[in-house]
Amino acid sequence: MKEFPPKTFKKIQTLAQIAADLRHGKDFNITRLTMLNSLCADPDAAAQFALCLAKKTQKTMKAKGLPRYAKSEARENYQRLE
Numbered sequence: 001m002k003e004f005p006p007k008t009f010k011k012i013q014t015l016a017q018i019a020a021d022l023r024h025g026k027d028f029n030i031t032r033l034t035m036l037n038s039l040c041a042d043p044d045a046a047a048q049f050a051l052c053l054a055k056k057t058q059k060t061m062k063a064k065g066l067p068r069y070a071k072s073e074a075r076e077n078y079q080r081l082e
Helices: 006-023 030-039 043-064 072-081
Strands: none
Touching: 006 030
């Protein structure tokens, strides 16, 4: 596994704390999230980050399922992702 520079590691820790705080109802100004831009400057890191988000989203979708009020087109798209 690749080692992160201390500055990057600090940003990752900060984002992890923001995520935890958001889960507990805390609000943040959107400008706090601009640090994601610098983390995604490296194409490999950006691809890994996008894949991680996609996997987490898919896991959540599978756990919660599609709402009943979802349109049939959305339901078909969801089923293709499974």
